[in-house]
Amino acid sequence: MYRITAKEELDVRDFFMEVEAPHVTKAWKPGQFVVLMIHERGERIPMSIYYADRETGRLGMFIRRHGKTTFDLWDNFNVGDSLYAVAGPLGKPIKIKHYGNVVFVSDAVCGQAENYATLKAMKEAGNYTISIQTFEDKAHSYPEKFLAKPVADEHYLTTEDGSRGIKGHYLDVLKGLIEKDKVDIVFGGGKLGSLKKLAELTKEYGIPAIVTVRQIMVDGTGMCGSCRILYDGEIRFACRDGPMFDAHKVDWDDVIKRDSRFVREQNIAKERYLKSKGVV
Amino acid sequence: MPKLIKERIPTPELPVEERLKGFVEVNLGYTLELAKKEAERCLQCPPEYAPCIKGCPVHINIPAFIAKIKEEDIKGALRIIWNDNTLPAITGRVCPQEDQCEGVCVVGKVGDAIDIGKLERFVADYARENGIDEELCREMVGSVKPKKEKVAVVGAGPAGLTCAGELAKMGYKVTIFEALHQPGGVLAYGIPEFRLPKDIVKCELDRLKEFGVEIKTDHIVGRTVTIDQLLQEYDAVFIGTGAGTPKLLNIPGILLYRVYSANEFLTRVNLMKAYKFPEYDTPIAVGKKVIVIGAGNTAMDAARTARRLGADVTIAYRRGREDMTARIEEIKHAEEEGVKFEFFLTPVEFIGDENDRVKAVKFMKMRPLEERDSRGKRKIEPTGETVTLEADTVVIAIGLEPNRIIWESTKGLKVGKHGTIVVDENLMTSIPGVFAGGDAIRGEATVILAMGDGKKAAKAIDEYIRKKNAA
């Protein structure tokens, strides 16, 4: 059992949670994720890491209230309660080394967590770090203290409607930076549709891009093939061989399609859960 | 000499209509009365001759335990079985007996072989239901002399569990590291409830804990902790990580929805209990017409699971009926439950609809040749003719290979060309002090072979540690 040590709202949809999982913090490196089960009957759900503190043995995560499991987690699990399973770290770490100017772009919850985690390590490795964090609007943006600012030499916050920070998407800001010749490598996470566009943009300019390929997972250890993708024409497992891949080699259309495999079942579970809470 | 009774005493089974309503175990096993009757049929071949003992990979003294059943001494029978096999409730249910102990039974030459598997299962079940196993367990725990040396076991499948149990009995302090949230390996995530009830697996696991074995779940060795790190803390390491990675077909349509690997399908249903969705959170999407590709135990399990989820199910196999690799009982049960079979078909494409959901499978028709391969199976070749079968769900059960996390993360660990770990005759790997067994060294094999390896490795580890201490 893994004790929850902090929980805080990030915006109207996402929240921050910290749990004790020293076996994970001991080994975690940027690029890797964990799999959670909130209770014995729960689903195994993958989560990115915002920080892994070796001293306290605690993991920070950003979690979106998405469907049944994440609603349940927000509604019914508080500081002092425990999660049934935290497995990890899973996946392969990314290479932390001196690249020069490193940009991390993100426009959804998992990416925002990775943005901070990756740039922190990149800065320690002597890189010039640039963070671009995109949110839909002000209501769906995070408080200052949860942004990647402290670990970024340059930080941009954008909202798609301009209600906070720069108006626009990370793709717009990134394009400007590339044109000013300020980008040696891009890392990214968040919405799959944007990552596809990021792949196209960076390819055009011949800049390497390493991004999180989010796929529906079961075990997260390479045992089921649920997370398979086509990468350079070969079958790869996102959990075992990724989740961060060279964006230019990913077959994005298939990745995006496979993400909605269980939409019908997910809605059944969510509605049933909300009904049980008297919400609908 | 007792009169030879040629016919087996049958074990009662759940009627087909009842089976398809849920995931209740199909074979109900012997009662004490029936077990005694079946035991009477055994000719009690002398142990130095008894072919059944040689046929069993762990050489259980079969005539001796059968004799104890006749005397109604179930504790005595269990003690004999436990000498060589600590998970009889499981092996009695899942061993391919027809190729092992029962396949060579002398009675089988003139009639039905003694139902050794069902008798073994009876002993284990009866003992469990009547607290006999606990009693015996306590006696054994009491006689264990604790040692100070520690052994790490990687993977909580039959190989790892057996190795851990044997070492614990010798007094070693054993910690098992398991990647998933539940121990058991294939017993937990692969083999379905209707064939191996999970309560039984749990009971066998609880017994291990009585011997002081600690199980750390959620630990992926190679990621959470490496073999190198384990070697610094433990006196020896055993790797029993199995062969859990599904082989997939790199053919058009492999990414369509509702094209599952058997592992994903079975893990969702068994380990995560998707058959109880939405009471349990993990979903499974199964349509009305399911095609299962393959003909081993995994394929039968997937097919029978899909029947229970209400689908019409066809198994498509590239070879002929006589080459199917599943246990005979599973094939029989699958047929009884209405699973259809198509032979000499190899998939070449999964065809999707406008929503990228699979709607059909295109197969190449195969033809058998006279020539046989190294396993004695007739070779096959494509005819050039194709056939398309409708399906809204496909399960691929064409085999498994070892998970590469272990060897990708362990420098100096020698692996063979199919990703199996290379070991010497004592099951030691290329790294001194690191042993391995089960599917991790064999590729897809059986529960009892994995257990046999676990036991053999435990002995070798004991010798290794003694030698190291003496030096």
Ligand SMILES: Cc1cc2nc3c(=O)[nH]c(=O)nc-3n(C[C@H](O)[C@H](O)[C@H](O)COP(=O)(O)OP(=O)(O)OC[C@H]3O[C@@H](n4cnc5c(N)ncnc54)[C@H](O)[C@@H]3O)c2cc1C
């Ligand atoms: C490598 C990786 C890292 C992730 N990091 C984060 C993170 O940092 N924060 C966060 O909020 N979410 C993250 N996710 C997604 C997270 O796993 C899903 O939000 C979660 O599973 C939703 O479950 P649910 O029951 O609440 O919602 P559901 O209604 O079950 O699903 C909502 C959506 O979540 C995704 N999803 C559902 N089940 C799974 C699954 N088993 N595996 C992967 N995705 C699934 C699908 O896109 C689905 O449409 C990550 C996923 C992956 C693969």
Ligand SMILES: Cc1cc2nc3c(=O)[nH]c(=O)nc-3n(C[C@H](O)[C@H](O)[C@H](O)COP(=O)(O)OP(=O)(O)OC[C@H]3O[C@@H](n4cnc5c(N)ncnc54)[C@H](O)[C@@H]3O)c2cc1C
């Ligand atoms: C669906 C199915 C049906 C089968 N039916 C039968 C049958 O009827 N009869 C029969 O005899 N055999 C059957 N088999 C085969 C049999 O189950 C296996 O041969 C046997 O389980 C192998 O045991 P093992 O201990 O080597 O590995 P496994 O049972 O595979 O266990 C390995 C364990 O190691 C864990 N693991 C893997 N990697 C790591 C890691 N890096 N760190 C930590 N833990 C890790 C896994 O999660 C797993 O729990 C079947 C197999 C399948 C898939």
Ligand code: SF4
């Ligand atoms: S362990 Fe398997 S092979 Fe050995 S006697 Fe039991 S059922 Fe037969």
Ligand code: SF4
């Ligand atoms: S070979 Fe058959 S008859 Fe002989 S001892 Fe074994 S089970 Fe009994």
Ligand code: FES
């Ligand atoms: S989630 Fe099962 S193989 Fe990746």
